[in-house]
Amino acid sequence: MGMMSVPRFWRNTKARYLMVGRRCRRCGQVYFPPRNLCRRCRRRGELEEVRLSGRGEVYSFTVIRTPPVGFERSAPYVMALVKLEEGPMVTAQLADVEPERVRIGMRVRSVFRKIQEDGEAGLIYYGFKFVPVDEDDVQGE
Protein backbone atom coordinates (compact mmCIF):
# COMPACT_ATOMS: atom_id res chain seq x y z
CA MET A 1 0.00 0.00 0.00
CA GLY A 2 2.94 2.32 0.40
CA MET A 3 2.25 5.17 2.83
CA MET A 4 -0.13 5.02 5.72
CA SER A 5 -1.88 7.90 7.46
CA VAL A 6 -0.43 8.96 10.81
CA PRO A 7 -3.45 7.86 12.91
CA ARG A 8 -3.67 4.56 11.08
CA PHE A 9 -0.03 3.85 11.85
CA TRP A 10 -0.18 5.22 15.39
CA ARG A 11 -3.12 2.95 16.33
CA ASN A 12 -0.84 -0.06 15.87
CA THR A 13 2.46 1.15 17.29
CA LYS A 14 2.31 -1.27 20.21
CA ALA A 15 2.17 -4.21 17.83
CA ARG A 16 4.63 -2.73 15.36
CA TYR A 17 7.23 -1.55 17.93
CA LEU A 18 6.92 -4.19 20.65
CA MET A 19 5.24 -7.14 18.91
CA VAL A 20 2.32 -7.08 21.32
CA GLY A 21 -0.35 -9.50 20.12
CA ARG A 22 -3.46 -11.02 21.66
CA ARG A 23 -4.15 -14.32 23.35
CA CYS A 24 -7.60 -15.81 23.87
CA ARG A 25 -8.06 -16.67 27.54
CA ARG A 26 -10.69 -19.25 26.58
CA CYS A 27 -8.89 -21.33 23.94
CA GLY A 28 -5.29 -20.17 24.29
CA GLN A 29 -4.90 -19.19 20.62
CA VAL A 30 -2.34 -16.41 20.09
CA TYR A 31 -2.97 -13.79 17.42
CA PHE A 32 -0.39 -11.63 15.74
CA PRO A 33 -1.01 -9.24 14.05
CA PRO A 34 -3.51 -8.48 16.83
CA ARG A 35 -7.25 -8.99 16.41
CA ASN A 36 -10.13 -7.91 18.60
CA LEU A 37 -12.18 -11.09 18.11
CA CYS A 38 -10.99 -14.67 18.55
CA ARG A 39 -11.51 -16.51 15.24
CA ARG A 40 -12.37 -19.72 17.08
CA CYS A 41 -14.45 -18.58 20.05
CA ARG A 42 -15.82 -15.38 18.50
CA ARG A 43 -18.08 -13.62 21.05
CA ARG A 44 -17.33 -16.19 23.74
CA GLY A 45 -13.60 -15.54 23.52
CA GLU A 46 -11.75 -13.10 25.72
CA LEU A 47 -8.60 -11.56 24.33
CA GLU A 48 -5.72 -10.26 26.41
CA GLU A 49 -2.51 -8.58 25.35
CA VAL A 50 0.59 -10.73 25.11
CA ARG A 51 4.09 -9.66 24.20
CA LEU A 52 5.75 -12.08 21.80
CA SER A 53 9.35 -13.22 22.03
CA GLY A 54 10.11 -12.30 18.43
CA ARG A 55 11.77 -15.68 17.90
CA GLY A 56 10.70 -17.95 15.09
CA GLU A 57 11.72 -19.66 11.88
CA VAL A 58 11.34 -19.04 8.18
CA TYR A 59 8.30 -20.87 6.79
CA SER A 60 8.64 -19.53 3.24
CA PHE A 61 10.36 -16.58 1.58
CA THR A 62 10.91 -14.61 -1.60
CA VAL A 63 13.22 -11.89 -2.87
CA ILE A 64 11.32 -8.81 -4.06
CA ARG A 65 12.97 -7.50 -7.23
CA THR A 66 10.04 -5.39 -8.48
CA PRO A 67 9.25 -3.26 -5.44
CA PRO A 68 6.11 -1.28 -4.75
CA VAL A 69 6.11 2.50 -4.35
CA GLY A 70 8.14 3.46 -1.27
CA PHE A 71 10.51 0.46 -1.39
CA GLU A 72 12.44 1.32 -4.56
CA ARG A 73 15.66 2.00 -2.63
CA SER A 74 15.45 -1.26 -0.66
CA ALA A 75 15.15 -3.68 -3.59
CA PRO A 76 16.14 -6.40 -3.88
CA TYR A 77 15.05 -7.40 -0.38
CA VAL A 78 13.99 -10.67 1.26
CA MET A 79 10.40 -11.06 2.46
CA ALA A 80 9.41 -14.04 4.55
CA LEU A 81 6.61 -15.79 6.32
CA VAL A 82 8.02 -16.17 9.83
CA LYS A 83 6.44 -18.80 12.06
CA LEU A 84 6.73 -17.38 15.59
CA GLU A 85 7.41 -19.75 18.48
CA GLU A 86 4.08 -18.77 20.09
CA GLY A 87 2.26 -20.07 16.98
CA PRO A 88 1.22 -17.20 14.71
CA MET A 89 2.90 -16.42 11.42
CA VAL A 90 3.83 -12.92 10.22
CA THR A 91 4.95 -11.33 6.97
CA ALA A 92 8.18 -9.38 7.39
CA GLN A 93 11.44 -8.42 5.80
CA LEU A 94 14.63 -10.34 6.60
CA ALA A 95 17.64 -8.14 7.21
CA ASP A 96 21.39 -8.73 7.55
CA VAL A 97 21.32 -11.85 5.41
CA GLU A 98 22.38 -12.69 1.87
CA PRO A 99 19.31 -13.76 -0.14
CA GLU A 100 21.22 -16.88 -1.22
CA ARG A 101 21.67 -17.96 2.42
CA VAL A 102 17.97 -17.87 3.35
CA ARG A 103 16.31 -21.27 3.68
CA ILE A 104 13.06 -22.71 4.97
CA GLY A 105 13.50 -23.55 8.66
CA MET A 106 16.18 -20.91 9.27
CA ARG A 107 15.97 -19.58 12.85
CA VAL A 108 15.36 -15.83 13.10
CA ARG A 109 14.71 -13.15 15.73
CA SER A 110 12.97 -9.80 15.47
CA VAL A 111 14.77 -6.45 15.42
CA PHE A 112 13.48 -2.87 15.44
CA ARG A 113 14.14 -1.20 12.09
CA LYS A 114 12.94 1.44 9.67
CA ILE A 115 10.31 -0.05 7.35
CA GLN A 116 9.81 2.85 4.96
CA GLU A 117 9.75 6.62 4.81
CA ASP A 118 7.37 9.11 3.31
CA GLY A 119 9.85 11.00 1.15
CA GLU A 120 12.71 13.20 2.44
CA ALA A 121 10.63 15.31 4.82
CA GLY A 122 7.80 12.94 5.69
CA LEU A 123 7.10 10.44 8.41
CA ILE A 124 9.53 7.57 9.03
CA TYR A 125 7.71 4.33 9.71
CA TYR A 126 9.44 1.94 12.10
CA GLY A 127 8.60 -1.64 12.89
CA PHE A 128 10.02 -5.14 13.08
CA LYS A 129 12.20 -7.06 10.69
CA PHE A 130 13.90 -10.38 11.34
CA VAL A 131 17.58 -11.32 11.32
CA PRO A 132 19.24 -14.76 11.51
CA VAL A 133 19.88 -16.20 14.97
CA ASP A 134 22.83 -18.36 13.99
CA GLU A 135 26.12 -16.53 13.40
CA ASP A 136 26.80 -18.52 10.25
CA ASP A 137 23.69 -17.14 8.63
CA VAL A 138 24.39 -13.47 9.38
CA GLN A 139 25.70 -11.50 6.45
CA GLY A 140 29.51 -11.16 6.69
CA GLU A 141 31.59 -8.06 6.11
Next chain:
Amino acid sequence: MKRVAVIGVGLTKFGELWDVSFSQLFVEAGTAAINDAGIDGSDVDALYVGNMSGGRFIDQEHISCLIADYAGLTPIPATRVEAACASGGLAVRQGVMAILSGMHEVVVVGGVEKMTDLSTERTTQTLATASDSEWEAFMGMTFPGLYAMMARRHMHEYGTTREQLAMVAVKNHENALHNPYAQFHSRITVEQVLASPLVADPLRLLDCSPITDGAACVVLASEERAKEFTDSPVYITGSGQASSTIALHSRERVSFVDATYNAGREAYARAGREPGDVQVAEVHDAFTIGEILAIEALGLVEVGAGGRATEEGETSIGGRIPVNTSGGLKAKGHPVGATGVAQVVEVVLQLRGEAGGRQVDAEVGLTHNVGGSGGTAVVHILER
Protein backbone atom coordinates in the same frame (compact mmCIF):
# COMPACT_ATOMS: atom_id res chain seq x y z
CA MET B 1 -29.77 -26.36 -7.77
CA LYS B 2 -32.05 -25.25 -10.62
CA ARG B 3 -30.20 -24.51 -13.81
CA VAL B 4 -29.57 -20.99 -15.10
CA ALA B 5 -29.04 -20.54 -18.84
CA VAL B 6 -26.24 -18.57 -20.43
CA ILE B 7 -27.86 -17.27 -23.60
CA GLY B 8 -25.25 -14.77 -24.77
CA VAL B 9 -21.54 -14.04 -24.42
CA GLY B 10 -19.31 -11.16 -25.48
CA LEU B 11 -15.71 -10.03 -25.11
CA THR B 12 -13.49 -7.15 -26.07
CA LYS B 13 -9.99 -7.68 -27.32
CA PHE B 14 -7.74 -8.00 -24.24
CA GLY B 15 -4.55 -5.96 -24.14
CA GLU B 16 -3.03 -2.53 -23.69
CA LEU B 17 -5.87 -0.56 -25.24
CA TRP B 18 -4.61 3.02 -24.98
CA ASP B 19 -7.32 4.47 -27.22
CA VAL B 20 -10.31 2.79 -25.56
CA SER B 21 -12.00 4.11 -22.41
CA PHE B 22 -13.50 2.20 -19.50
CA SER B 23 -17.11 2.74 -20.56
CA GLN B 24 -16.33 1.96 -24.21
CA LEU B 25 -14.88 -1.37 -23.11
CA PHE B 26 -17.97 -2.35 -21.21
CA VAL B 27 -20.38 -1.22 -23.92
CA GLU B 28 -18.46 -3.18 -26.56
CA ALA B 29 -18.58 -6.45 -24.59
CA GLY B 30 -22.17 -5.88 -23.51
CA THR B 31 -23.36 -5.16 -27.03
CA ALA B 32 -21.66 -8.31 -28.28
CA ALA B 33 -23.33 -10.41 -25.58
CA ILE B 34 -26.79 -8.96 -26.16
CA ASN B 35 -26.42 -9.48 -29.93
CA ASP B 36 -25.28 -13.04 -29.30
CA ALA B 37 -28.31 -13.66 -27.08
CA GLY B 38 -30.64 -12.27 -29.69
CA ILE B 39 -32.45 -10.17 -27.11
CA ASP B 40 -33.24 -6.50 -26.90
CA GLY B 41 -32.02 -4.19 -24.15
CA SER B 42 -35.62 -3.85 -23.01
CA ASP B 43 -35.64 -7.58 -22.14
CA VAL B 44 -32.97 -7.05 -19.48
CA ASP B 45 -34.18 -6.99 -15.86
CA ALA B 46 -30.95 -6.23 -14.03
CA LEU B 47 -27.24 -5.64 -14.42
CA TYR B 48 -24.32 -6.87 -12.29
CA VAL B 49 -20.78 -5.75 -12.95
CA GLY B 50 -17.50 -7.02 -11.56
CA ASN B 51 -14.85 -4.34 -11.11
CA MET B 52 -11.93 -4.39 -8.72
CA SER B 53 -10.72 -0.86 -8.48
CA GLY B 54 -12.17 1.80 -10.73
CA GLY B 55 -11.42 4.17 -7.88
CA ARG B 56 -7.68 3.66 -8.05
CA PHE B 57 -7.20 2.75 -11.70
CA ILE B 58 -9.30 5.54 -13.23
CA ASP B 59 -10.55 7.63 -10.28
CA GLN B 60 -14.09 6.43 -10.83
CA GLU B 61 -16.41 4.81 -8.32
CA HIS B 62 -20.16 4.32 -8.83
CA ILE B 63 -19.26 2.02 -11.71
CA SER B 64 -22.67 0.33 -11.81
CA CYS B 65 -24.48 3.57 -12.55
CA LEU B 66 -21.87 4.64 -15.11
CA ILE B 67 -22.30 1.41 -17.01
CA ALA B 68 -26.10 1.34 -16.91
CA ASP B 69 -25.99 4.89 -18.23
CA TYR B 70 -23.51 4.33 -21.08
CA ALA B 71 -25.17 1.02 -22.01
CA GLY B 72 -28.53 2.75 -22.27
CA LEU B 73 -30.00 0.34 -19.74
CA THR B 74 -31.31 2.84 -17.16
CA PRO B 75 -33.56 2.57 -15.14
CA ILE B 76 -32.87 -1.14 -14.46
CA PRO B 77 -31.14 -1.96 -11.16
CA ALA B 78 -27.36 -1.97 -11.61
CA THR B 79 -25.00 -3.34 -8.96
CA ARG B 80 -21.22 -3.45 -8.72
CA VAL B 81 -19.58 -6.47 -7.14
CA GLU B 82 -16.03 -6.36 -5.74
CA ALA B 83 -13.72 -9.05 -4.43
CA ALA B 84 -10.39 -8.03 -5.96
CA CYS B 85 -9.50 -10.36 -8.86
CA ALA B 86 -12.59 -12.50 -8.13
CA SER B 87 -14.97 -9.59 -8.77
CA GLY B 88 -16.11 -10.98 -12.12
CA GLY B 89 -16.76 -14.48 -10.83
CA LEU B 90 -18.76 -13.08 -7.94
CA ALA B 91 -20.78 -10.92 -10.32
CA VAL B 92 -21.71 -14.06 -12.27
CA ARG B 93 -22.79 -15.70 -9.03
CA GLN B 94 -24.89 -12.68 -8.08
CA GLY B 95 -26.61 -12.91 -11.45
CA VAL B 96 -27.24 -16.62 -10.94
CA MET B 97 -28.71 -15.99 -7.50
CA ALA B 98 -30.87 -13.12 -8.76
CA ILE B 99 -32.45 -15.50 -11.26
CA LEU B 100 -32.73 -18.46 -8.86
CA SER B 101 -34.43 -16.22 -6.32
CA GLY B 102 -37.15 -15.50 -8.85
CA MET B 103 -36.56 -11.77 -8.57
CA HIS B 104 -35.27 -11.43 -12.15
CA GLU B 105 -35.54 -13.48 -15.36
CA VAL B 106 -32.93 -11.95 -17.68
CA VAL B 107 -29.74 -10.55 -16.19
CA VAL B 108 -26.67 -9.05 -17.83
CA VAL B 109 -23.41 -9.76 -16.00
CA GLY B 110 -20.31 -7.87 -17.00
CA GLY B 111 -16.77 -7.48 -15.81
CA VAL B 112 -14.44 -4.66 -16.74
CA GLU B 113 -11.08 -3.23 -15.78
CA LYS B 114 -9.02 -0.41 -17.28
CA MET B 115 -5.53 -0.95 -15.86
CA THR B 116 -3.06 0.68 -18.22
CA ASP B 117 -3.84 4.32 -17.41
CA LEU B 118 -1.53 4.02 -14.36
CA SER B 119 2.23 3.49 -14.17
CA THR B 120 3.40 -0.05 -13.44
CA GLU B 121 4.40 0.98 -9.88
CA ARG B 122 0.93 2.39 -9.17
CA THR B 123 -0.72 -0.64 -10.72
CA THR B 124 1.42 -2.94 -8.57
CA GLN B 125 0.45 -0.90 -5.54
CA THR B 126 -3.24 -1.06 -6.45
CA LEU B 127 -3.16 -4.83 -6.93
CA ALA B 128 -1.47 -5.17 -3.53
CA THR B 129 -4.60 -3.72 -1.91
CA ALA B 130 -6.12 -7.18 -2.46
CA SER B 131 -3.80 -8.36 0.31
CA ASP B 132 -3.83 -7.15 3.93
CA SER B 133 -2.80 -3.52 3.45
CA GLU B 134 -1.57 -3.00 7.00
CA TRP B 135 0.28 -6.28 7.59
CA GLU B 136 1.38 -7.50 4.17
CA ALA B 137 1.59 -4.63 1.69
CA PHE B 138 2.86 -2.12 4.26
CA MET B 139 5.72 -4.45 5.17
CA GLY B 140 6.91 -4.38 1.54
CA MET B 141 5.08 -7.44 0.27
CA THR B 142 3.82 -7.50 -3.31
CA PHE B 143 1.31 -9.72 -5.06
CA PRO B 144 3.89 -11.69 -7.01
CA GLY B 145 5.75 -12.00 -3.69
CA LEU B 146 2.80 -13.72 -2.02
CA TYR B 147 2.44 -16.24 -4.83
CA ALA B 148 6.21 -16.71 -4.82
CA MET B 149 6.06 -17.79 -1.18
CA MET B 150 3.27 -20.22 -2.04
CA ALA B 151 5.37 -21.55 -4.91
CA ARG B 152 8.44 -21.93 -2.70
CA ARG B 153 6.44 -23.88 -0.17
CA HIS B 154 4.84 -26.08 -2.86
CA MET B 155 8.29 -26.87 -4.24
CA HIS B 156 9.53 -27.65 -0.72
CA GLU B 157 6.63 -29.94 0.20
CA TYR B 158 5.93 -31.71 -3.09
CA GLY B 159 9.11 -31.40 -5.11
CA THR B 160 7.43 -29.27 -7.76
CA THR B 161 10.17 -28.05 -10.08
CA ARG B 162 10.95 -24.61 -11.49
CA GLU B 163 10.60 -26.10 -14.98
CA GLN B 164 7.12 -27.42 -14.20
CA LEU B 165 6.00 -23.91 -13.25
CA ALA B 166 7.37 -22.64 -16.55
CA MET B 167 5.42 -25.32 -18.43
CA VAL B 168 2.15 -23.76 -17.25
CA ALA B 169 3.10 -20.51 -18.99
CA VAL B 170 4.34 -22.32 -22.11
CA LYS B 171 1.07 -24.26 -22.41
CA ASN B 172 -1.13 -21.21 -21.87
CA HIS B 173 0.78 -19.14 -24.43
CA GLU B 174 0.37 -22.02 -26.86
CA ASN B 175 -3.40 -22.07 -26.27
CA ALA B 176 -3.67 -18.30 -26.69
CA LEU B 177 -2.27 -18.56 -30.22
CA HIS B 178 -5.74 -19.79 -31.18
CA ASN B 179 -7.68 -17.12 -29.26
CA PRO B 180 -8.17 -13.93 -31.29
CA TYR B 181 -9.15 -12.01 -28.13
CA ALA B 182 -5.93 -12.85 -26.27
CA GLN B 183 -3.36 -10.22 -25.30
CA PHE B 184 -0.40 -12.36 -26.38
CA HIS B 185 0.01 -14.33 -29.56
CA SER B 186 3.55 -15.47 -28.94
CA ARG B 187 4.86 -18.98 -28.47
CA ILE B 188 7.34 -19.18 -25.57
CA THR B 189 9.72 -21.89 -24.38
CA VAL B 190 10.67 -23.17 -20.94
CA GLU B 191 14.14 -21.71 -21.53
CA GLN B 192 12.65 -18.27 -22.20
CA VAL B 193 10.60 -18.40 -19.00
CA LEU B 194 13.67 -19.41 -17.00
CA ALA B 195 15.72 -16.62 -18.60
CA SER B 196 13.12 -13.90 -18.02
CA PRO B 197 13.83 -11.37 -15.24
CA LEU B 198 13.16 -12.39 -11.65
CA VAL B 199 10.17 -10.55 -10.19
CA ALA B 200 9.93 -12.31 -6.82
CA ASP B 201 12.07 -15.45 -6.51
CA PRO B 202 11.31 -18.08 -7.64
CA LEU B 203 8.76 -16.37 -9.92
CA ARG B 204 9.95 -14.65 -13.08
CA LEU B 205 8.32 -12.19 -15.42
CA LEU B 206 6.94 -14.94 -17.67
CA ASP B 207 5.31 -16.64 -14.65
CA CYS B 208 3.12 -13.57 -14.16
CA SER B 209 -0.09 -12.54 -15.90
CA PRO B 210 0.15 -9.16 -17.61
CA ILE B 211 -1.54 -5.82 -16.91
CA THR B 212 -4.56 -5.74 -19.18
CA ASP B 213 -7.51 -3.63 -20.28
CA GLY B 214 -10.63 -5.52 -21.20
CA ALA B 215 -14.26 -6.38 -20.61
CA ALA B 216 -16.40 -9.49 -20.77
CA CYS B 217 -20.14 -9.99 -20.60
CA VAL B 218 -22.68 -12.80 -20.35
CA VAL B 219 -26.47 -12.77 -20.56
CA LEU B 220 -28.14 -15.10 -18.07
CA ALA B 221 -31.77 -16.19 -18.13
CA SER B 222 -34.09 -18.49 -16.24
CA GLU B 223 -34.52 -21.84 -17.95
CA GLU B 224 -38.11 -20.93 -18.89
CA ARG B 225 -37.26 -17.54 -20.41
CA ALA B 226 -34.17 -18.92 -22.18
CA LYS B 227 -36.40 -21.06 -24.42
CA GLU B 228 -37.78 -17.88 -25.99
CA PHE B 229 -34.34 -16.98 -27.28
CA THR B 230 -32.41 -20.19 -27.97
CA ASP B 231 -32.84 -23.93 -28.46
CA SER B 232 -29.39 -24.83 -27.20
CA PRO B 233 -28.31 -22.80 -24.20
CA VAL B 234 -25.36 -23.69 -22.02
CA TYR B 235 -26.44 -24.05 -18.41
CA ILE B 236 -24.77 -23.03 -15.18
CA THR B 237 -25.59 -26.07 -13.04
CA GLY B 238 -23.46 -25.35 -9.99
CA SER B 239 -22.08 -22.34 -8.18
CA GLY B 240 -19.82 -22.18 -5.14
CA GLN B 241 -18.06 -19.42 -3.28
CA ALA B 242 -15.84 -19.39 -0.20
CA SER B 243 -13.78 -17.02 1.89
CA SER B 244 -10.54 -17.48 3.80
CA THR B 245 -8.24 -15.15 5.72
CA ILE B 246 -7.15 -12.08 3.79
CA ALA B 247 -3.49 -12.47 4.79
CA LEU B 248 -1.51 -15.48 3.62
CA HIS B 249 0.26 -15.58 7.00
CA SER B 250 -3.00 -16.29 8.87
CA ARG B 251 -3.57 -19.63 7.10
CA GLU B 252 -2.73 -23.08 8.39
CA ARG B 253 -1.04 -23.93 5.08
CA VAL B 254 -0.01 -21.99 1.99
CA SER B 255 0.65 -24.84 -0.46
CA PHE B 256 -3.08 -25.58 -0.74
CA VAL B 257 -5.86 -23.03 -1.24
CA ASP B 258 -8.70 -23.83 1.14
CA ALA B 259 -11.08 -21.26 -0.37
CA THR B 260 -10.74 -22.95 -3.77
CA TYR B 261 -11.40 -26.34 -2.22
CA ASN B 262 -14.48 -25.09 -0.37
CA ALA B 263 -15.91 -23.20 -3.35
CA GLY B 264 -15.33 -26.24 -5.56
CA ARG B 265 -16.98 -28.56 -3.10
CA GLU B 266 -20.10 -26.40 -3.02
CA ALA B 267 -20.23 -26.04 -6.82
CA TYR B 268 -19.79 -29.78 -7.41
CA ALA B 269 -22.50 -30.59 -4.85
CA ARG B 270 -24.99 -28.13 -6.34
CA ALA B 271 -24.36 -29.52 -9.82
CA GLY B 272 -24.43 -33.14 -8.67
CA ARG B 273 -20.99 -33.54 -10.26
CA GLU B 274 -17.55 -34.73 -9.25
CA PRO B 275 -14.13 -33.50 -10.30
CA GLY B 276 -13.80 -36.49 -12.63
CA ASP B 277 -16.80 -35.26 -14.65
CA VAL B 278 -15.07 -32.00 -15.66
CA GLN B 279 -13.74 -32.04 -19.24
CA VAL B 280 -12.51 -28.46 -19.63
CA ALA B 281 -11.54 -25.88 -17.01
CA GLU B 282 -10.63 -22.21 -16.88
CA VAL B 283 -8.70 -21.61 -13.66
CA HIS B 284 -7.05 -18.62 -12.01
CA ASP B 285 -3.44 -18.62 -13.27
CA ALA B 286 -2.53 -15.05 -12.28
CA PHE B 287 0.83 -16.72 -11.63
CA THR B 288 1.95 -20.11 -12.93
CA ILE B 289 1.85 -21.61 -9.43
CA GLY B 290 -1.77 -20.43 -9.24
CA GLU B 291 -2.84 -22.93 -11.91
CA ILE B 292 -1.09 -25.78 -10.10
CA LEU B 293 -2.70 -24.81 -6.78
CA ALA B 294 -6.09 -24.53 -8.51
CA ILE B 295 -6.17 -27.89 -10.27
CA GLU B 296 -5.09 -29.59 -7.04
CA ALA B 297 -7.66 -27.95 -4.76
CA LEU B 298 -10.40 -28.51 -7.36
CA GLY B 299 -9.59 -32.23 -7.39
CA LEU B 300 -8.70 -32.25 -11.10
CA VAL B 301 -5.33 -33.79 -10.15
CA GLU B 302 -4.03 -35.22 -6.88
CA VAL B 303 -2.71 -32.83 -4.26
CA GLY B 304 0.97 -32.24 -4.94
CA ALA B 305 0.76 -33.65 -8.46
CA GLY B 306 -0.11 -30.44 -10.32
CA GLY B 307 3.40 -29.81 -11.56
CA ARG B 308 3.88 -33.36 -12.79
CA ALA B 309 0.44 -33.41 -14.45
CA THR B 310 1.35 -30.24 -16.34
CA GLU B 311 4.70 -31.69 -17.41
CA GLU B 312 3.03 -34.87 -18.65
CA GLY B 313 0.56 -32.89 -20.77
CA GLU B 314 -2.55 -33.88 -18.82
CA THR B 315 -3.74 -30.26 -18.78
CA SER B 316 -2.87 -29.48 -22.41
CA ILE B 317 -5.41 -29.41 -25.21
CA GLY B 318 -5.65 -33.08 -26.16
CA GLY B 319 -4.76 -34.12 -22.61
CA ARG B 320 -6.96 -35.74 -19.97
CA ILE B 321 -8.32 -32.43 -18.63
CA PRO B 322 -7.50 -29.37 -20.76
CA VAL B 323 -6.96 -26.31 -18.53
CA ASN B 324 -7.05 -22.69 -19.66
CA THR B 325 -7.78 -23.33 -23.32
CA SER B 326 -8.32 -19.56 -23.71
CA GLY B 327 -4.70 -18.92 -22.81
CA GLY B 328 -5.66 -18.27 -19.20
CA LEU B 329 -4.91 -15.12 -17.30
CA LYS B 330 -1.27 -15.61 -18.27
CA ALA B 331 -1.64 -15.25 -22.03
CA LYS B 332 -5.22 -14.14 -22.67
CA GLY B 333 -4.60 -11.30 -20.21
CA HIS B 334 -5.96 -10.41 -16.79
CA PRO B 335 -8.17 -7.31 -16.63
CA VAL B 336 -8.91 -8.19 -13.01
CA GLY B 337 -12.61 -7.35 -12.76
CA ALA B 338 -13.36 -8.92 -16.15
CA THR B 339 -11.47 -12.17 -15.67
CA GLY B 340 -14.16 -14.20 -13.87
CA VAL B 341 -16.72 -13.32 -16.53
CA ALA B 342 -14.29 -13.99 -19.38
CA GLN B 343 -13.69 -17.49 -17.97
CA VAL B 344 -17.41 -18.22 -18.29
CA VAL B 345 -17.35 -16.87 -21.86
CA GLU B 346 -14.55 -19.31 -22.76
CA VAL B 347 -16.26 -22.36 -21.28
CA VAL B 348 -19.54 -21.43 -23.01
CA LEU B 349 -17.70 -21.18 -26.35
CA GLN B 350 -16.10 -24.59 -25.70
CA LEU B 351 -19.40 -26.24 -24.80
CA ARG B 352 -21.10 -24.72 -27.86
CA GLY B 353 -18.30 -25.96 -30.10
CA GLU B 354 -17.35 -22.42 -31.12
CA ALA B 355 -13.78 -22.31 -29.81
CA GLY B 356 -12.06 -22.58 -33.18
CA GLY B 357 -8.48 -23.80 -33.19
CA ARG B 358 -8.51 -24.45 -29.45
CA GLN B 359 -11.73 -26.51 -29.43
CA VAL B 360 -11.88 -29.52 -27.14
CA ASP B 361 -14.59 -32.17 -26.85
CA ALA B 362 -16.50 -31.34 -23.68
CA GLU B 363 -19.98 -31.40 -22.21
CA VAL B 364 -19.06 -30.34 -18.66
CA GLY B 365 -16.83 -27.38 -17.90
CA LEU B 366 -15.63 -25.47 -14.85
CA THR B 367 -14.54 -21.91 -14.08
CA HIS B 368 -12.46 -20.90 -11.07
CA ASN B 369 -11.71 -17.33 -10.04
CA VAL B 370 -9.62 -16.20 -7.04
CA GLY B 371 -9.46 -12.92 -5.15
CA GLY B 372 -6.20 -11.95 -3.46
CA SER B 373 -3.87 -14.75 -2.44
CA GLY B 374 -6.89 -17.02 -1.86
CA GLY B 375 -9.07 -14.96 0.45
CA THR B 376 -11.96 -15.41 -1.97
CA ALA B 377 -12.68 -18.17 -4.48
CA VAL B 378 -15.66 -18.77 -6.72
CA VAL B 379 -16.35 -21.81 -8.90
CA HIS B 380 -19.01 -22.47 -11.52
CA ILE B 381 -19.95 -25.70 -13.29
CA LEU B 382 -21.34 -25.35 -16.82
CA GLU B 383 -23.00 -28.00 -18.95
CA ARG B 384 -24.65 -28.20 -22.33
